Amino acid sequence: MPARKGESADRFKAKIVSLLKWPDRLSLGLQLTVLFSALFGIALIFGFILYQFAERPHDEREVASYGDQQPAQTQRPETPQIVEDPDKAYSKRSNKPHPIDLSELAIEDTVLDDGTRDLSRLPPNLTLTEEPLLTDATPQASPPGQELKPEEPQESEQQAALTEQSLPVDANRKTSRKKTVLETEKPLVVVVLDDVGVNRTGARGAIGLSTPVTLAFMTYAAGVREQVGQAREMGHDVMLHFPMEPRGGQDPGPQALLTSLSEDELKARLAWGLDQFEGYVGVNNHMGSRFTEWSDGMRLVMEEMRKRKVFFMDSKTSANSVAEQEAERAGVPLLIRDIFLDNDYKKPATIMSQLLKAERIAKKQGYAIAIGHPHLQTLNVLEQWFPEARARGIEIATVSKLVDHLEKIDPDFASLETPD
Template structure:
């Protein structure tokens, strides 16, 4: 017999029961169940939406970055979009008012070693002085007076008078400046009001030198800032620069004391090399027979003058008069005599009477620079 096939039940009708099917829509209030994978996807999508929102808000900010432009051919001052690969455009020029009002920017710091390499010129072992027209000692020199006619039977000779230790004792320094000139005045660099004192001396027709304190043999005190043999080379250089900055208008220096320092070739060479570099001269007071001044001056092509007579080691009137007579003797014999005295009352009184007699004896008083001979190797 043929097998009987039961047909599927017809679709449900209103009021008719049929097989249950999954609803195509979720009813309101139904619970949502998500797997872990679905939950991760929802979180990722939320993050992407948040990032897109921030990007949109950022592009809406009023301070947008400027677009680089290059000049176009459409006219002066016109700009257009920069083509790909074009070099960066130069910064726009500022107006003069902006430059004037803008605060100055500090210069970039340079390491000390690099700064020294950039600014310091290499030092030579024997720097040559500038004995020509541009030398400082020539620029600051006092004009030498005309040679006076010699008296009958007298030599025609020049005398240089140097007064040391000026500046500290103001009344006696003023008295020394009042001497008939030209007198060479040597000023201690640690004295006060040197600018005013030296200006007055210069106005009176006197030449100026710096009386640099240097270490003596023994226990005598040369004063503050003295150059001593136990100092390093850099400290000697620093102290010398301080002394040379105490006033201006000078032609060179001489040593205050210094019997130990001027006998030390290594230390004295630092001083004379700097004088040579600045175009100055050195008056060697010759406080020791062992001075290295002359040989170092020749090495550095430095103008040098040496002292012949000290006037007042003995401060009695008779001794000072004897030394003035010796000055005349040296001048007659050699044609030139260099005398050094100090602002002691006995010395100043003797000079006030002696200086007016020189012309009648056939001598002429000249500034220190008038007796500078061309240094070896110079012109």
């Protein structure tokens, strides 16, 4: 009996030793496989523990630390009140693609969205309006009996002068060419609508205006050549609206002119933009408060204007723009805006006040250039203003009509080519 117990114990020990030596009988590859499988399993367990801990709310971890505290109650955000006034409700919808600071710029360039074109062609930071679509290409006139009364001119003048007052102005800067006084039978007001083409509804409304004006089409607008053709058929002048770098880091759009680009890249972008469509009589800047202050960049722009025999219109988004100096050096005809119509695009009365200010300027110097955008409000105000301005002896002219007068006193304008 004792012998059997000794034999059993010896066999048990032998089995234990055999089990302990089992790795020696495995191949090296199989040993590595077992080792990595074990490590992977340990890593999974450790990761799961960390994941569970990380998922716990911050305040819950604090409760676990202090024990006797209760988790903080999360307060539900208050439900916003419904605004009954449609004007107030509309004011909550942004219509500005670029959050431009009026302390640095004189205009907030705007784009309207009707959902009919490819959003991928727009700057990534663009915020588009949710205005309802126009049911007709022609803006509707004001309802009978509701006469649009302009606001006091003092308020709108102060608003339009924000940039000029806040930016430092070079005391040695030459007197602007826009001060040239024309002798005309009637004062001329040239209305230029920028940003045309990106929004098809806004473009249709602008093209459908009852009076020919000047439409500046965006270089990167989808279907821009077709829209330009329609505008010219309706008797409008066409300009090319070229995106340029602003201050503040906003994105002016695809293929914009930037101060960080090399000369070769700037030339390539100029060629791309200026070849997007034909038939334009001149070019003006979209944004550009930084770029238009850069002499080297504007020199390249003016060289291209001279080659193509078109004028440049400075939208004057910076009081320190060097466009005039570079245009004079290159012998390029230059125009400069006088008034921005719709900085405050939500108030038709303010738009009308700016138009009346343009009339006053035109009576003093023979003409005035007023820049606006194809907002529904702006188009409606223009339709009301057209007959009223004519009744006051104002001629609503395209930019080509102004050039016809200027070429008699400025030889640079005589060198321009008329589009076919």
